[in-house]
Amino acid sequence: MPMDRTTGELLGAATRHSAGRCVALCLVSVTATGAGLLLPAALGRTLDLLIAHAPAARWVLYCAALVALLTLLDACETVLAGTLDARTAAFLRRRVTRHVLAVGPRAADRFGAGDLVARIVGNAAQAGTAPGARAALLAALAGPLGAVVALALVDPWLAAVFLAGAPVLTLLLRTLARDTSACVADYQRSQGRIAAALAEAVAGARTIRAAGTADRDTARVLRPLPELSRAGLRMWRVQGRAAAQAVAVAPLLHLGVVAVAGVLLTRHRLSAGDVLAASRYAVLATGVGVLVGRLSGLVRSRTAAARLGEVLDQPVPAHGERRLPADGTGRLELRGVTARRGGRTVLDGVDLVVPGGRTLALVGRSGAGKSLLAALAGRLADPDAGEVLLDGVPLAALPRDELRAAVAQAFDRPALLGGTVEATIALGPPGRTPSARRVREAARTARADDFVRRLPQGYATPCAHAPHSGGEAQRLGLARAFAHGGRLLILDDALSSLDTVTERQVTDVVFGSTTTATRLVVAHRAATAARADAVAWLDGGRVRAVGTHRELWRTPGYRAVFGAAPAGEGPR
Numbered sequence: 001m002p003m004d005r006t007t008g009e010l011l012g013a014a015t016r017h018s019a020g021r022c023v024a025l026c027l028v029s030v031t032a033t034g035a036g037l038l039l040p041a042a043l044g045r046t047l048d049l050l051i052a053h054a055p056a057a058r059w060v061l062y063c064a065a066l067v068a069l070l071t072l073l074d075a076c077e078t079v080l081a082g083t084l085d086a087r088t089a090a091f092l093r094r095r096v097t098r099h100v101l102a103v104g105p106r107a108a109d110r111f112g113a114g115d116l117v118a119r120i121v122g123n124a125a126q127a128g129t130a131p132g133a134r135a136a137l138l139a140a141l142a143g144p145l146g147a148v149v150a151l152a153l154v155d156p157w158l159a160a161v162f163l164a165g166a167p168v169l170t171l172l173l174r175t176l177a178r179d180t181s182a183c184v185a186d187y188q189r190s191q192g193r194i195a196a197a198l199a200e201a202v203a204g205a206r207t208i209r210a211a212g213t214a215d216r217d218t219a220r221v222l223r224p225l226p227e228l229s230r231a232g233l234r235m236w237r238v239q240g241r242a243a244a245q246a247v248a249v250a251p252l253l254h255l256g257v258v259a260v261a262g263v264l265l266t267r268h269r270l271s272a273g274d275v276l277a278a279s280r281y282a283v284l285a286t287g288v289g290v291l292v293g294r295l296s297g298l299v300r301s302r303t304a305a306a307r308l309g310e311v312l313d314q315p316v317p318a319h320g321e322r323r324l325p326a327d328g329t330g331r332l333e334l335r336g337v338t339a340r341r342g343g344r345t346v347l348d349g350v351d352l353v354v355p356g357g358r359t360l361a362l363v364g365r366s367g368a369g370k371s372l373l374a375a376l377a378g379r380l381a382d383p384d385a386g387e388v389l390l391d392g393v394p395l396a397a398l399p400r401d402e403l404r405a406a407v408a409q410a411f412d413r414p415a416l417l418g419g420t421v422e423a424t425i426a427l428g429p430p431g432r433t434p435s436a437r438r439v440r441e442a443a444r445t446a447r448a449d450d451f452v453r454r455l456p457q458g459y460a461t462p463c464a465h466a467p468h469s470g471g472e473a474q475r476l477g478l479a480r481a482f483a484h485g486g487r488l489l490i491l492d493d494a495l496s497s498l499d500t501v502t503e504r505q506v507t508d509v510v511f512g513s514t515t516t517a518t519r520l521v522v523a524h525r526a527a528t529a530a531r532a533d534a535v536a537w538l539d540g541g542r543v544r545a546v547g548t549h550r551e552l553w554r555t556p557g558y559r560a561v562f563g564a565a566p567a568g569e570g571p572r
């Protein structure tokens with residue numbers, strides 16, 4: 001079962017995380033195996049003493065003590081294996097979740113939200129059993145091996161008979177490990193595809209209902225089901241066949257050992273106790289059923305870990321150590337920025353400067369790349385070529401905290417995270433949580449204070465219970481951006497759901513002279529563009545023109561962006 005480097009490192013780290021438990025589980029299971037190997041010898045000896053009418057009380061006690069020890073060890077093994085699996089799954093979930101959030105929006109673009117959830121929930125639980133399965137594998141191997149050694153100690157002929165059939169068993173195990181691995185990977189991939197489609201359908205439940213396509217979408221979500229079923233059947237068939245073959249081979253080996261022991265008994269080379277012990281050792285030596293179970297568990301967990309490894313292979317944006325100049329005004333500059341999405345060059349060598357403290361509106365037709373440019377300006381994504389600088393420092397050279405403190409962003413559909421309404425507005429890097437007063441001030445500026453105070457528990461209302469329309473959610477998102485300040489404020493369509501009066505009030509603040517930050521505003525309305533110091537008109541992957549709205553309005557193409565009449569009308 002070869003593993004790629006990331007998967008190997010991940011499982012290594014998971015094992016180190018619970019090293020104590022792994023060692024304890026290994027010790028307990030090996031001790032249990034040792035006790036299990038001693039028991040047949042003790043039983044054999046006791047039988048011989050009883051047949052010979054010799055005092056056997058001590059040996060009976062030994063046997064009882066071994067049985068009690070085995071029971072105790074079995075209980076310990078169950079608890080240790082259970083807690084080890086749970087701890088490892090938690091460790092893997094934490095690590096992958098942290099990584100996904102560090103990668104940023106690209107992780108969801110690459111895998112899909114549902115598939116990521118399936119990996120973090122389902123695959124992490126399966127992968128979490130790997131260290132435990134590996135720790136117990138030693139005991140599962142030691143049992144049959146120890147039993148063969150014990151057979152040799154009883155009589156070398158017994159071990160020889162067993163070993164003659166052993167290669168068949170070994171072959172079975174190898175085939176099982178190889179065949180199962182491929183089926184398990186197919187199975188888990190199909191599961192991921194169903195999860196991705198399901199997450200998409202749940203997010204689009206409103207559209208599906210409105211379109212009346214519930215049946216079609218159910219079929220779409222479940223499309224990979226036949227594949228899943230085929231992979232599942234193949235997986236269980238391989239395992240079933242291996243188990244059946246093992247079960248067929250094992251009694252034959254057992255029978256062979258007992259037959260030879262019987263012959264040796266008639267020749268007085270073995271006692272009745274030895275035959276009893278040999279018979280039990282033969283059962284232990286053919287204990288491949290346990291080994292088959294352990295091996296297939298290990299294959300499943302490693303395949304699941306490989307799916308986590310794929311996520312961890314996504315590079316996390318690197319951050320540098322440079323600082324922003326303390327007296328910087330928030331000058332934003334894009335130099336030769338190129339960005340591709342979905343195999344298309346959306347921005348093609350864009351050069352753009354927003355002087356410190358000024359407002360630039362980004363205008364362009366739908367799909368022109370306004371949101372992408374806004375994302376690059378706030379380093380939610382990196383350009384494929386070129387660079388973005390704030391006060392002369394490339395964004396990639398800034399430490400994460402410095403970058404996040406310098407840039408505030410609001411979106412068209414903000415995610416309201418954080419538990420309560422207050423926490424949602426205050427959401428930000430650790431150590432930079434705005435005070436309750438600042439949160440309320442920001443909410444007032446974003447015209448959110450009124451509706452928040454009307455909520456049953458005001459600012460303490462849990463987000464899930466806060467009824468919010470698109471406009472209310474946008475106002476909370478804006479409040480979050482205002483509460484955090486910074487030298488660059490980016491509003492990506494963040495005013496689109498506001499009613500005209502509220503939009504006017506918020507833009508008064510955003511475009512007004514009280515705000516010192518540099519502002520980059522994705523604008524769809526001519527009225528919004530008209531209030532900016534300058535407008536950058538994006539068209540065909542480039543900045544077609546930069547100027548005031550009044551200047552650009554003279555160009556018919558610019559007017560057409562707003563669906564305005566081709567000529568004659570003045571700017572709005």
Ligand SMILES: Nc1ncnc2c1ncn2[C@@H]1O[C@H](COP(=O)(O)OP(=O)(O)OP(=O)(O)O)[C@@H](O)[C@H]1O
Nearest residue numbers: 109341342346364365366367368369370371372373
């Ligand atoms: N993750 C992605 N995968 C594939 N294509 C993408 C991705 N993100 C953006 N695009 C494409 O890049 C182009 C620019 O998208 P962007 O959202 O920046 O446009 P926009 O100008 O903001 O549009 P709108 O005004 O409609 O919001 C679009 O054609 C979009 O389909």
